[in-house]
Every structure is written in C-alpha cells, then in structure tokens.
Amino acid sequence: xxxxxxxxxxxxxxxxxxCVLIGESxxxxxxxxxxxxxxxxxxxxxxxxIVEMNTAVGILSKVFDEANKSAGCEIDRDNIYIAVTGADxxxxxxxxxxxxxxxxxxxxxxxxNQAVQNARVKPIPPDKMIINSFDSYYLLxxxxxxRTPVDQIASRLEACIHVVYGDRNRVKNFQNALRDIGFExxxxxxxxxxxxxxxxxxxxxxxxxxxxxxxxxxxxxxYIMVHNHGPLSSGVIPVGLDHLANDISIGLDxxxxxxxxxxxxxxxxxxxxxxxxxxxxxxxxxxAVRKISLNSLEKIIDLRxxxxxxMIRKELKKENALNYLSCGGILSGGAALFPPALEIYxxxxxxxxxxxxxxxxxxxxxxxxxxxxxxxxxxxxxxxxLATYNGERGKGSIFDKLMRxxxxxxxxxxxxxxxxxxxxxx
Amino acid sequence: xxxxxxxSDLASKITVLGIGSSGVKIAERLFHMxxxxxxEIIGMxxxxxxLGKSSLANKTAIDxxxxxxxxCGGDVIKGQRSFSRERARIRxxxxxxxxxxxxxxxxxxxxxxxxxxxxxEARACKKPVIFVLSIPFVFEGYxxxxxxxxGIKELLPMADILICVPNDLLFSSLSADAPVEEAFRKADEExxxxxxxxxxxxxxxxxxxxxxxxxxxxxxxxxxTCGVGVGLASDYDGLNRCHMALERVLSxxxxxxxxxxxxxxxxxxxVTGGSDLQIGEVKKALESxxxxxxxxxxxxxxxxxxxxxxxxxxxxxxxxxxxxxxxxDVEEFVSExxxxxxxxxxxxxxxxxxxPLSSEYEQQELPLLQISRxxxxxxxxxxxxxxxxxxxxxxxxxxxxxxxx
Numbered sequence: 001x002x003x004x005x006x007x008x009x010x011x012x013x014x015x016x017x018x019c020v021l022i023g024e025s026x027x028x029x030x031x032x033x034x035x036x037x038x039x040x041x042x043x044x045x046x047x048x049x050i051v052e053m054n055t056a057v058g059i060l061s062k063v064f065d066e067a068n069k070s071a072g073c074e075i076d077r078d079n080i081y082i083a084v085t086g087a088d089x090x091x092x093x094x095x096x097x098x099x100x101x102x103x104x105x106x107x108x109x110x111x112x113n114q115a116v117q118n119a120r121v122k123p124i125p126p127d128k129m130i131i132n133s134f135d136s137y138y139l140l141x142x143x144x145x146x147r148t149p150v151d152q153i154a155s156r157l158e159a160c161i162h163v164v165y166g167d168r169n170r171v172k173n174f175q176n177a178l179r180d181i182g183f184e185x186x187x188x189x190x191x192x193x194x195x196x197x198x199x200x201x202x203x204x205x206x207x208x209x210x211x212x213x214x215x216x217x218x219x220x221x222x223y224i225m226v227h228n229h230g231p232l233s234s235g236v237i238p239v240g241l242d243h244l245a246n247d248i249s250i251g252l253d254x255x256x257x258x259x260x261x262x263x264x265x266x267x268x269x270x271x272x273x274x275x276x277x278x279x280x281x282x283x284x285x286x287x288a289v290r291k292i293s294l295n296s297l298e299k300i301i302d303l304r305x306x307x308x309x310x311m312i313r314k315e316l317k318k319e320n321a322l323n324y325l326s327c328g329g330i331l332s333g334g335a336a337l338f339p340p341a342l343e344i345y346x347x348x349x350x351x352x353x354x355x356x357x358x359x360x361x362x363x364x365x366x367x368x369x370x371x372x373x374x375x376x377x378x379x380x381x382x383x384x385x386l387a388t389y390n391g392e393r394g395k396g397s398i399f400d401k402l403m404r405x406x407x408x409x410x411x412x413x414x415x416x417x418x419x420x421x422x423x424x425x426x
Numbered sequence: 427x428x429x430x431x432x433x434s435d436l437a438s439k440i441t442v443l444g445i446g447s448s449g450v451k452i453a454e455r456l457f458h459m460x461x462x463x464x465x466e467i468i469g470m471x472x473x474x475x476x477l478g479k480s481s482l483a484n485k486t487a488i489d490x491x492x493x494x495x496x497x498c499g500g501d502v503i504k505g506q507r508s509f510s511r512e513r514a515r516i517r518x519x520x521x522x523x524x525x526x527x528x529x530x531x532x533x534x535x536x537x538x539x540x541x542x543x544x545x546x547e548a549r550a551c552k553k554p555v556i557f558v559l560s561i562p563f564v565f566e567g568y569x570x571x572x573x574x575x576x577g578i579k580e581l582l583p584m585a586d587i588l589i590c591v592p593n594d595l596l597f598s599s600l601s602a603d604a605p606v607e608e609a610f611r612k613a614d615e616e617x618x619x620x621x622x623x624x625x626x627x628x629x630x631x632x633x634x635x636x637x638x639x640x641x642x643x644x645x646x647x648x649x650x651t652c653g654v655g656v657g658l659a660s661d662y663d664g665l666n667r668c669h670m671a672l673e674r675v676l677s678x679x680x681x682x683x684x685x686x687x688x689x690x691x692x693x694x695x696x697v698t699g700g701s702d703l704q705i706g707e708v709k710k711a712l713e714s715x716x717x718x719x720x721x722x723x724x725x726x727x728x729x730x731x732x733x734x735x736x737x738x739x740x741x742x743x744x745x746x747x748x749x750x751x752x753x754x755d756v757e758e759f760v761s762e763x764x765x766x767x768x769x770x771x772x773x774x775x776x777x778x779x780x781x782p783l784s785s786e787y788e789q790q791e792l793p794l795l796q797i798s799r800x801x802x803x804x805x806x807x808x809x810x811x812x813x814x815x816x817x818x819x820x821x822x823x824x825x826x827x828x829x830x831x
Contacts, residue, residue: 046802046805047802047805047808051805087808237810237815238808238809238810238815239808239815242801242802243802243815243816243818245801246799246800246801246802246816246818247818247819247820249800249801250798250800250818250821251818251820251827251829252827252829252830253829256800256801272550275513275514275517277510277511277512277513277514278510278511278830281830290829290830290831291830291831292828292829292830293506293507293510293828293830294510294513295506295510295542295543295546295828296506296827296828296829296830298546299542299820299825299827300818300819300820300827303819303820303823303825304818304819304820306583307819311810311811
C-alpha cells in the first residue's frame with residue numbers, strides 16, 4: 001500500500017500570539033515538527049476571543065504561509081487541529097447506567113458503549129455545542145471505580161463522561177477564521193486548548209495519580225484536572241496576564257506597555273534578589289522620576305493571582321476533585337515564565353507545582369519550542385497524531401463504529417475520545 | 427547531629443518587635459518584666475520623638491532620613507512606605523529570630539501600614555510571625571476603627587497568626603471612674619502579659635507541649651477575634667496560688683469576662699511555673715477552664731516549667747471566636763441562644779422586646795476609589811460569580827495601593 005505521509009497542522013489563535021505548527025507523525029507515534037509560523041495577535045484577539053476577524057484572518061494567513069514555507073510539504077486538510085478557548089466554555093459530567101444481562105455477567109464492549117451513550121443523552125442548549133468529550137471513569141455495581149471495565153464481572157455498569165462544550169457561534173468563529181483563508185467549511189477539528197496542553201504536558205504517572213494543569217495565557221486561564229487517565233473537571237477563568245498588566249497599570253499609574261514589560265522581564269524577582277525595596281520609573285509625559293515601593297507591585301500581583309487560583313480551587317471543590325490530586329499541579333502558558341505565579345499557585349493549593357515545559361521527544365530543526373508558551377500547539381500536534389494513528393489502526397473497531405453511528409459529532413473528536421479511552425500514552 | 431543542634435538552637439530565640447507608639451510602649455513594659463529573659467525586645471517607630479522617651483535598650487527610629495523623625499499621622503500609605511524603605515533592617519531582624527512576635531496598636535499609620543510589609547518579608551524568609559495587635563477603642567472614632575478593620579483585612583491572608591485584641595474589652599472589668607491613664611496602661615500591660623503567655627505557649631513545652639503549628643492550625647487565615655487573659659500568682663498570695671492565678675485570669679480585662687470562655691470556638695491554655703509546679707495545680711487549672719468552656723470548643727493546652735517562675739504560677743488563656751463559623755458550630759450556637767431566650771422570656775415576660783439595632787443610621791460607605799477597567803474598557807466584561815474580573819482585584823477589595831512619589 002502506498003505509504004501516506006501523516007502531516008498534521010496545529011493552529012492556535014491566542015490573545016498574545018497566533019501560531020501554526022506543521023508536524024509529521026510516524027508509525028511509532030513519534031513527532032517531527034516541520035514548519036512553524038508565528039505572529040503577535042496585535043489586539044485582534046481579546047480574552048481568548050477573536051474580536052477583529054479581518055485582522056486575525058490576515059495574520060493567520062501570513063502565519064500559515066510562513067509555516068508552509070518552512071515545512072515544505074502539503075498540508076493535509078483532514079488533519080488540521082484548532083485550539084478553542086473562551087469564557088463561554090464549560091463542562092458537564094454525564095452518568096449513564098447499564099444493567100448487565102449477559103449470561104456470564106461479564107461486561108462486554110457493547111455494554112460499555114451503551115453506558116457511554118446513555119451518559120451522553122443530557123441535552124445541551126441549542127446555542128451550545130460539544131467540543132470534546134472523554135470518559136472519566138466507570139463504576140461497577142456502584143462501588144468499584146475502574147478505568148477499563150471490559151471483562152469484569154458485574155451486574156451494573158455506570159459510565160461517567162466529561163463533556164466540554166461552548167457557545168456554538170463563538171466556537172464556530174475559530175473554524176470560520178480557517179475557512180476565510182481558503183479551507184473548506186468544517187475542516188479543522190476543534191480541541192479545547194486545556195485538553196491540548198494536557199496532551200503535551202501531563203506525564204503518564206501524573207495522569208494516573210491525579211494532577212491539575214493550569215494554562216494561564218495572555219487573556220484567559222484554562223484548567224483541566226486529570227485523574228486515572230480521565231478528566232474530572234475542566235474550565236475557563238476569564239483572567240489572564242493581561243489582567244495583571246492592567247491591574248499594575250491602573251494601580252501604579254503606568255502605561256500598559258510598561259506594565260507588560262514588567263511582567264515579561266520579571267522585574268519583581270530581580271529587584272528582590274538585589275535586596276531593593278523600591279524601583280524607579282520615568283514618567284513618559286513629564287520625564288519626572290517616580291519611586292514606587294516594591295510592596296505595591298507585590299500586593300497587586302499577589303491579590304490578582306491569588307484570586308484567580310482560588311477560583312479554580314473553588315471549581316474543583318465543587319466537583320470534589322481536590323482529593324484526587326496526589327501529583328500536584330502544573331503551570332503552563334505565559335504565566336509559567338513568571339515565578340510569582342508558580343509560588344502563589346503552590347500556596348493556594350498547598351501542593352507542589354512544576355513549570356509545564358513540553359519536553360516531548362519532538363525532533364526537527366525547531367528546538368526553540370521547548371517553552372511553556374508552546375504547550376498548546378505542541379499538544380495539538382500530539383493530539384492530532386494520536387487521533388489519526390488511532391483512527392487508522394482502529395478502523396472497524398467497536399469504538400469507532402460507536403462514534404460514527406451514534407453521534408453526529410465529527411469523527412476525529414470521537415477518535416480522540418476513544419484514544420483517551422484506551423489511555424494512549426502521552 | 428549538627429542539624430539537630432541548630433534546630434534546637436533556633437527554637438529558643440523569640441524576638442518581640444513593638445511597632446508604632448503603642449507597640450513601643452508595650453515592648454517597654456515587657457522589657458521591665460522579670461520574666462522576659464528568654465526574649466529579645468526591639469522597638470520600632472517612625473516617630474523619633476516618642477521613641478526617645480522610651481527606656482528600651484534596643485530601639486530604632488525607622489525611615490528617619492525621609493520622614494525626618496516625624497510620625498505617620500495616621501496615614502497608612504506613609505507607614506507602608508516607611509517600612510518598605512527599611513526592608514533590609516526588618517529582614518535582618520526576622521532572619522536572626524526563630525519566631526517573631528509583632529505587637530502594636532492597629533488604627534494608626536505606622537502599624538496598619540507596616541504590619542503587612544513585615545508579614546510579606548517574613549513570608550519571603552519563611553519565618554513564622556505572630557501578630558498580637560490591639561484594635562482601638564470604639565470611642566476613638568469611626569475612622570480609626572475603619573483603618574484597623576482594613577488593616578486586618580489586608581493582613582489576614584499574609585500573616586501566619588493574627589491575634590486581635592479589642593481594647594473595648596477593657597470596659598468589662600474597669601469601672602467608669604477609672605483614670606484614663608490607667609485604662610491605657612492596663613491595656614498595654616495586659617497585652618505584654620499576653621505576649622509573654624504566648625511566648626510561653628510556643629516555647630518548647632517540657633510537660634505538655636504546644637507549639638507554633640498548633641497555634642497556626644487554629645488561627646491561620648481565618649478571621650477571628652481573640653480575648654487574652656493572663657493570671658500570675660506567687661507564693662505570697664497565700665497557699666492556694668493556683669486558685670488566685672485562675673481568678674486573675676477570669677477577671678483579666680482583655681478577656682472580657684468568663685462569658686467569653688463559654689462562647690469561644692477555640693481555647694489556648696498554658697500553665698507555666700517554676701520547678702516547684704505541682705501536677706495537682708496543672709490539673710486543677712486545666713480542668714476548671716475546661717468546665718467553663720463549651721463542650722465542642724477546641725482546646726490546646728500546654729504546661730511548662732521555667733526557673734524564672736520559681737515560686738510563681740502563670741496561667742495564660744486565649745479565647746478565639748471565628749467570624750465565619752462552620753455550619754455545625756452555628757447550630758450549636760442557635761440552640762444555645764434559644765435556650766437562653768426562653769429562660770429570659772419566662773423571667774421577664776412583660777417587658778417588650780428591644781428593637782434590634784438596625785443599620786439604618788449607618789452611613790453608606792463612600793466609594794473613595796474610582797473603578798476602572800483600563801484596557802478592557804471596550805471589551806465585553808468577564809463576569810464570574812457576579813464579579814467583573816476586568817476591574818483590578820485591589821479595587822474590588824477597596825485596598826489602597828501606594829503609587830509612589
């Protein structure tokens with residue numbers, strides 16, 4: 001059979017940057033990054049949402065060209081993955097029950113599929129659409145909590161699934177941007193960006209024992225909590241580093257660009273290390289030098305970040321998920337390069353937190369991608385390669401049939417679903 | 427082996443830092459107490475003038491180059507700034523101590539502005555700090571109390587342990603014709619006694635031990651008010667010195683009467699004596715306090731001997747009332763209240779119920795800060811739980827930030 005190249009394209013339209021990666025996956029699941037294009041969003045994206053379609057599309061097409069040039073291969077139109085985010089994204093945990101009537105009381109794959117289907121019947125409002133769905137865990141006879149229930153003996157099987165959904169129109173915007181630069185309608189598979197980052201960052205061990213990934217970007221913060229290879233909680237807090245910059249700019253009467261620079265260059269840390277208690281700012285208008293207490297800066301940062309992490313903690317508490325976090329936390333996105341964020345994250349949750357750096361064995365000439373800023377796009381590639389790999393391998397498998405037959409969701413998401421189901425190694 | 431020695435060495439050094447004029451006064455009083463041997467006492471104030479009058483051995487006028495030795499005049503920002511400028515000095519004090527007890531009177535500029543900075547510095551050094559702060563008398567005015575209240579709000583998430591003692595509790599045991607000077611002196615003395623008691627509580631107990639983590643587990647990050655009672659009795663008080671000490675605890679002005687023990691959610695009791703401390707005395711002291719307390723109140727008890735207390739016994743009692751009581755505690759409260767009310771009704775059924783104090787005369791708080799959304803002015807608001815997250819957190823919490831000059 002003709003050996004097809006498996007080219008995957010990952011697109012992230014973020015608040016700070018619009019980024020496209022083109023990668024190739026081989027049969028063993030290894031990834032090679034072939035092309036990379038990136039440009040600042042220039043205000044076209046605010047708080048994770050595209051606010052100026054024309055500008056965004058212009059940048060996106062430029063970035064696509066750039067990536068294409070460096071990759072030097074054709075983009076596979078079936079394998080384009082877009083990260084979606086936005087304050088409208090939410091989730092629900094669906095539970096579906098099936099009574100096992102088999103002669104030997106063994107749970108069969110059909111039973112599992114039936115339970116998953118039952119779990120999914122919860123209707124979502126017509127203006128919402130499902131982005132991704134995963135199975136969280138299975139309960140046998142209401143007591144035994146398992147990851148793979150097949151061939152276990154039980155009389156009742158409950159499937160708990162995690163469904164991420166968002167505003168239909170807002171989510172469609174991301175696909176629209178792609179259509180506007182010449183792709184077909186419906187091309188481009190949607191992946192919630194926290195899910196994508198999870199694929200890039202959460203190690204196998206952490207997946208199993210429970211970890212919380214917080215992805216704090218420029219305009220928005222996403223989080224996902226994974227335990228025993230299934231997500232238990234995920235969501236979005238509409239606060240990002242831009243809010244922090246805004247706070248600093250308002251609180252200390254600085255220009256927003258000065259405030260952004262302060263966060264990016266991490267002034268606080270440097271000044272602290274030098275043992276200083278004040279820093280000097282030259283006012284742009286009058287040229288006068290102003291001395292600002294380091295404490296003021298610290299206070300603003302502490303208050304804002306603590307509030308944000310406390311909100312995430314509250315959300316997890318609702319789901320009773322705090323007890324399942326034995327591997328601690330991971331911080332990714334732009335905030336991972338800002339040490340106070342790590343410290344505050346750690347102190348709010350009282351567990352160890354590590355910086356999320358995608359250290360995948362991603363080969364290729366592009367080595368500068370090993371930064372928390374790229375965890376979402378790299379995760380998208382990873383997700384994409386798993387989805388295509390699984391799709392080909394599992395053609396005709398019971399999972400695949402289920403996905404196609406029952407739901408009208410686009411098939412790759414389903415593949416993604418089944419991939420998580422088989423707990424493919426990250 | 428080496429590290430063990432280091433640890434025990436560290437555990438013994440407790441530093442008391444009195445800030446602001448009232449803090450210096452408390453420190454001074456503490457300095458003249460015979461039991462302060464284990465403590466290092468430092469006074470710190472922005473007002474060089476009042477500091478000069480103090481007889482403390484170790485005192486510093488902070489930020490004198492900038493402030494010129496004048497006080498803050500009730501300006502929190504000025505206090506904040508002064509302490510920020512003296513970070514290096516504060517850090518060296520914190521680093522040299524194993525435990526720092528900071529004391530002072532909230533409501534003024536120096537303490538209200540400075541305490542959070544000490545807290546943040548201590549957190550950076552990873553050293554424990556206990557704040558023992560007095561809340562001003564209500565008659566000192568709305569402004570001062572508001573300042574104190576805001577100060578607590580700011581300090582609460584930063585401080586390990588915050589013990590707030592309302593000065594108004596003094597009225598519970600002072601008669602109205604007591605001289606003003608005595609009232610203030612009494613307040614200072616009680617707080618300095620309380621500090622002694624806390625340091626005794628924390629110091630490695632050799633009989634029944636309580637330590638810093640006990641205090642922390644009860645008090646950390648919860649809004650609470652505390653009453654502190656300390657009773658000291660010596661052999662000269664007669665044979666039954668334990669009884670005398672207990673009695674003095676209960677009549678201690680900052681405790682607010684035995685009723686406070688009944689209502690407390692948590693209690694710290696420590697008994698300190700010399701080598702002649704008897705087990706019967708410890709037993710009696712602890713039992714009698716427990717008999718006064720609620721059944722489900724959390725008790726942390728400690729007993730200690732110290733040669734400085736030979737012939738004496740000191741009982742320290744800290745009552746803690748949480749402001750955000752968990753639901754099961756509330757139920758307990760309600761049932762108790764109805765019981766009391768019923769008996770009150772039967773006793774005086776004819777008297778009409780007094781109308782509850784309504785807040786209708788209370789003036790609405792004026793918004794001092796302008797709420798601004800900055801760069802997010804033109805975007806749809808990020809609402810979460812009814813809050814507009816685009817507005818800076820410090821503005822939503824109504825906190826003041828020093829913009830510098």
